[in-house]
Amino acid sequence: MPGRRFLYHAHGSAIAGTITKPFKADIDINAATSLPIIGGFASAKSGAYQLNDVISVGSAHTYVSGIQTDDKAHNVVSTCIVEDLNILHMITADAVIGKLSSKHVDGKPPEFSPLGSQFVNLKIGGQPVDVDLDHDLFLRNTTHAALLKHYESLGKGAKGGKAKLRYQWGVDHANVPAGLADGMLMDPSTGWHKSNETLHTSMVKQVRASGSGNSSGELPYAYAIHIPHVGNVYLGEIFVSPDLKRITMLRVELGSPFTGTAAVSSPVGNSGWFPP
DSSP, rough: TTTTTEEOOEEEEEEEEEHHHHHHHEEESOEEEEOTTEEEEEEEEEOOEETTTTTTEEEEEEEEEEEEOOTOEEEEEEEEEEEEEEEEETEEHHHHHEEEEEEEEESSSSEEETTTTEEEOOOTTEEEEEEOOOOHHHHHSSSSSHHHHHHHHGGGTTTTGGGGGGEEETSSSOSOOTTTTHHHOOOOTEEEETTTEHHHHHHEEEEEEETTTOOOOOOOOEEEEETTEEEEEEEEEEEESSSSSEEEEEEEOOOSSOOOOEEHHHHHHHOEOOOO
16 A cells, blocks of 8 residues: 555653552652664663662663564564662662563554563562463463463463462462452453453463472462562452553552552553544
C-alpha cells in the first residue's frame, strides 16, 4: 500500500512508585526512556538513588532500539536494568533485568521474546532464592495467538498444580493469604487471565530457596509471595496483546509498617504499521 510505513514504539522505566505511609513521597521514575516512531536508539542512566530507608538502588539504566534489518524485518528492543536494589532490607538483588524484544514482518503476526530477563542474586528476607523463568514457553510460543492458544488448551487442567505452591514466605502455606490474590490480577489456580485480547500471566515457573534442591519437603513458591510485616511481591509479570507487550519484573505492594507500591524493570514494546 502506498504510504504504508512502520511506526516504532518502545519505552521503559527502571524503577518508580509511591509511598503513602508513614509519610507521603514519590519514588522517582529512574532512567525512563522512549523510542521515536522513526526508530533509532535511545538510552537513559541514573546513578545511586535512595528514598529514606525504604528503597535504594546503586544505578539504573534503560535503552530502547528500533531498526530495519536486511531481511526487511523491523526489530525492536526495550531493556531495563536496576543494580543493587534494596527494599526495606528485605528484598534485595544485585540486578533486576527486564528485556523485551520483538520482530515485525509485514503480513505476519509480530513475534516477541522476553529472553534475557533475569534476577541476579535475589534475596528475600536475607535468604538467597532461585527464580526459574519459563523462557522455553515463550520460545515455543512467539506470537500472541500462539501463547493464547497454549493457555486456552490448558483449560481446567492447570488447576491444582498452582494451588500446591507456597504463597507466604517462611511458612508452609498452600492457601493464598488474604489480600495477595487481589494483586495477582488472575485466578491463582490457573495462573493466567484473559481480558478481551490481553493475556496476563507470569514468566515465573517457581521460586525456591537457593540450595533447597526443590525437594518434596520444600515446595516451591509461586510468583506472588506474601512476606510477613513487609507486604506482597509479584515477580515476572507479563501482559501480551496482539500489538502491546509489557513486563514488570518486580512489583511490590508494601503493607506494614510502610505502605505503598513500587515497580522495578518495566520494558514495553508496541509497534506496527500505519495504515494497519
